[in-house]
Amino acid sequence: MEKQSRLLCSELCVQRRLYEVTLNCAILAWKDIQIAKKHTGRAIYGAVKAGSSCVPVCEIIAVQEKDDDTPCKNTGKWQKVPQSPADPCQHAFTVFYVERTRQHCWWCSNVTFHCSDHSLCLLWVQTIREQLALLTNRPKSLLVYINPYGGKQRGKQIYDHKVAPIFSRASISTDVIVTERANHARDHLKTEADLKKYDGVVCVGGDGMFSEIMHGLVSRTQQEAGVDENSMEETLMPCGLRIGIIPAGSTDCICYATVGSNDPVTSALHIIVGDSQAMDICSVHNEDRFLRYSVSLLGYGFYGDVLTDSERKRWMGPARYDISGVKTFLSHRYYEGTVSFLPAEGNLGSPRDKMQCRTGCSVCRQSSSDKLVSKNEDSVSDAECQDTWTVIRGKFLAINAASMSCACPRSPKGLSPSAHLADGTTDLILVRKCSRLDFLRHLLRHTNKDDQFDHSFVEVYRVKQFRFSPRYQECDSEVDLRESGVTGKRFLSQICREHRACGCMPSQSNWNCDGEILPHTAIQVR
Ligand SMILES: CCCCCCCCCCCCC/C=C/[C@@H](O)[C@H](COP(=O)(O)O)NC(=O)CCCCCCCCCCCCCCC
Ligand SMILES: Nc1ncnc2c1ncn2[C@@H]1O[C@H](COP(=O)(O)OP(=O)(O)O)[C@@H](O)[C@H]1O
Ligand SMILES: [Ca+2]
Structure with a gap:
């Protein structure tokens, strides 16, 4: 506070107590003079603090000169306008500012400063407004x-x-x-x-x-x-x-x-x-066609089915996801396909490092400066990285890509608690076919402190790109079916032939892309 040069310093009243109010370019502070005097020479910071408050200028929302006949902002009561010109409460201005309440919750609070001199009041209002005008963001x-x-x-x-x-x-x-x-x-x-x-x-x-x-x-x-969204190569x-x-x-x-x-x-x-806050955006393509962008969850299998079912229950509001969630959970379908991905390299952390992405996150900062360097050097093209693709075939209950944590009230730590908001990667979570009980244990871990990736049937990778193709691709869309000459009947008989022994039926799902159903199941994601 002392390092910044003071713009203003006055003795003003707050709720009829005298305060020393100071403003510099970074902070507005007010200190109860009587409490401060009581403790002069004594280093009881707690007590001095008790009578003083401050607010960073960058968290001031507004400053307003108070009309004589408006209710007092601090007490909510209507105040009688004092007649005597010497009354220290005759003129007033109110500062509205950000106050932190519950975790990560902000509230607009206010404080009213009274003074006897109208020009002093105006000077304060004008000076605070000038400081606010300097905040160009x-x-x-x-x-x-x-x-x-x-x-x-x-x-x-x-x-x-x-x-x-x-x-x-x-x-x-x-x-x-x-x-x-x-x-x-x-x-x-x-x-x-x-x-x-x-x-x-x-x-x-x-x-x-x-x-x-x-x-x-x-x-x-x-x-x-002039960027062609259908091209997967363009930046x-x-x-x-x-x-x-x-x-x-x-x-x-x-x-x-x-x-x-x-x-x-x-x-x-x-x-x-x-x-x-910068944010990663995934582009989703099918062959040379751009489908959609995604910023939160791209989910095939469980979350795709929850969404498909919930769209019919939109009238229920947010509860539709819970009802469809239970229904999808009980149906316990699995999906076969091939996932290929390009793992993220460098110091981008791992989905299990328990680092939470916060404002000014060092991983995101590092990642964006790396991108600038590689752009300038025109380094390794995707074609050169071809050999580093990892390919996984299997039977999955869910395939999820979380480009950010996906924290929400249902799951306060999210689908991938350590995912970064702007590191240019997405966390690919593969949940392999397992028992209902195991899947329930996995789901429940999204709501408590236990690690949802600590199961033998769950894998998680931080990736820059991935692709998915379902096993029975012919059924991808009616158009594809007609084009390839494969009829629905032929598709079903193929499945039945292959699964005669176990009697179970693998299913087709849809991709849930930030809450929208994608029209294709074979996708390429960057
Ligand atoms: C047993 C309890 C299990 C709770 C598991 C909760 C995991 C929640 C992870 C949520 C990730 C959300 C990712 C965000 C996706 C949104 O972009 C997207 C669109 O949002 P909008 O409608 O606001 O536009 N939202 C969604 O796709 C909704 C996904 C919601 C999934 C809820 C799943 C509930 C599952 C309940 C299973 C219960 C099994 C109980 C068996 C007895
Ligand atoms: N006026 C409207 N009428 C119907 N649907 C709308 C309207 N405006 C937006 N939408 C659509 O509503 C869908 C859901 O919106 P959203 O605000 O995300 O609510 P929810 O979280 O309940 O799904 C979005 O896909 C959006 O395109
Ligand atoms: Ca990310």
Whole structure:
């Protein structure tokens, strides 16, 4: 505090007690003068601390001169405006700032400073505003998309009641679009929206809604940069705009895994202070066709089937996943296929190293600087790495790729607790055919502290690319069936012939790509 030069220092009242209030370019601090005097010369820091508070300037949301006839912000009571000009409470300003509450949860708190002199009051307001104006990473203008049908259908309510008031307090201007159909936001972003007007896009909804907005922005960026999304060789251009997420969906894992909570107010405050976090994006192709991007979970088998079943139960809201989860668990189907992958090299850690990715994560920083170096040196092409592909054939209950931890309220540590948000890799989890009881033990470990990878039937790899092809590929899609001349009957008789001895039927599943069903099962992922 002493190292930074003071911009202002005054004696002001807070709730009728006199405080020494100081502002430098980094911190606003207020110290109860009486408590401080009591302890002069004595090093009782705890006691001195008891009468003093501070807030980093970068966590101040707004400062407002208080009207004479507004209720006192600290007590909530209406205050009588004092008549005497010498009254130290005659003029006041309120500072709104971020306060940490529960784990990773933020709240917008406030403190009102009173002073006798109007010009002093104005000077404080103006100086704090000048300091806020220097924080250039804060958004001023945002484009907001609300999915009114996500989660418990409370997106609009959450935005109107919890988010819009703090955005307006922070003087952020917004254009709000309540979507009218699926893919409305994606198409608007891709073709219509005047993106130059905005400092960021806000998504009010779940992972599916985030995915729509991310697709809109990423595709728009590639179109403008002339990058062909169908080509697996091209390097995608990163997006210039940030996406803020106000959680109002069913899983909200993208919000939970980046912010640490699924609280709309916390998210709004992170948006206001201009926080940002880079995020890996996987591209998913089928042959030369681009299918989709994924940022959280790409899951075949168990999670694909849970999603397929749950789409029919959308009216149930978030509970549909639990019902479909139990149903899919009981059906206990397995899937045959071949997974090939290119393991991540270098100092990218391992999925079992128990390192959690946090803001400023050293692994992600290292990975992005490595990428810059390799780009400049134009080093090893994918073709040269061909020989390092690992190939695994087998029978699986689930094949999951988690590009981030996928932490969510259902599983607070996530599918892959040590996965990194922006290291250019995804954690590939293979759950081989096992008994129901073993699979249940594995699932349960997602909800407690035990290691879900510590089973003989579970393998996990950190990879840069992977491919999957199901064993009975002919049935991949009706088109493929017709093209290859294989009929459904022939497919079934082939399976029956091969499984006559054991009497069980292997199944076909679909890929769950961030909560959307992919139309193909043979995929290539980068
Ligand atoms: C026995 C309890 C087992 C609990 C296991 C929980 C594991 C949860 C891992 C969740 C990973 C979530 C990854 C995120 C995916 C989302 O992108 C995506 C889309 O989200 P959106 O709807 O918000 O748009 N969400 C999903 O695909 C939903 C996946 C939810 C899976 C829930 C599975 C519940 C399983 C319950 C099994 C119970 C067996 C009990 C037997 C007696
Ligand atoms: N106005 C709308 N009507 C119907 N569906 C919509 C609308 N807006 C968005 N969607 C779609 O709703 C799906 C689910 O949205 P999401 O917000 O992720 O909720 P949830 O988490 O409950 O799945 C997304 O796939 C999105 O494309
Ligand atoms: Ca990653």
